[in-house]
Amino acid sequence: MQSTTLSIGDPIEARCTKCRKNTDHIIITIAEEAPVKVQCNACSRQHKYRPPTVAKKPAVRQAAKPKDADRKEWELLQPTMDSSKAKTYSMTESYKLNALINHPTFGLGIVQRIVGSQKVEILFEDGKKIMRCQ
Numbered sequence: 001m002q003s004t005t006l007s008i009g010d011p012i013e014a015r016c017t018k019c020r021k022n023t024d025h026i027i028i029t030i031a032e033e034a035p036v037k038v039q040c041n042a043c044s045r046q047h048k049y050r051p052p053t054v055a056k057k058p059a060v061r062q063a064a065k066p067k068d069a070d071r072k073e074w075e076l077l078q079p080t081m082d083s084s085k086a087k088t089y090s091m092t093e094s095y096k097l098n099a100l101i102n103h104p105t106f107g108l109g110i111v112q113r114i115v116g117s118q119k120v121e122i123l124f125e126d127g128k129k130i131m132r133c134q
């Protein structure tokens with residue numbers, strides 16, 4: 001088996017622009033051990049060799065990822081959250097790091113970051129949110 005050396009007439013997988021997919025081709029011409037011209041077995045078209053395209057991975061929903069991470073983090077911290085100690089969220093309160101918050105909409109959260117003046121980042125089950133505070 002000469003697997004590394006290509007010869008004219010060898011079958012090769014290539015991209016066919018007419019078939020619009022990777023098809024089996026036969027090598028017609030070779031230069032410097034690389035196929036130059038190939039003929040498509042499916043449509044018999046002769047064309048320049050194009051390497052077969054790699055199937056694209058299904059698009060990863062990038063936007064969902066950080067939220068999933070937030071959710072996991074929240075689930076990890078959730079057992080440590082004592083809802084009886086949570087303060088009801090209010091814009092007029094001031095919050096310290098790791099303070100427990102009970103938000104009417106987002107539920108239990110934990111202050112994770114002081115964001116400049118009068119803003120804190122709170123991790124809720126729904127994800128991290130920047131909230132106003134005093």
Ligand SMILES: [Zn+2]
Nearest residue numbers: 016019040043
């Ligand atoms: Zn073709």
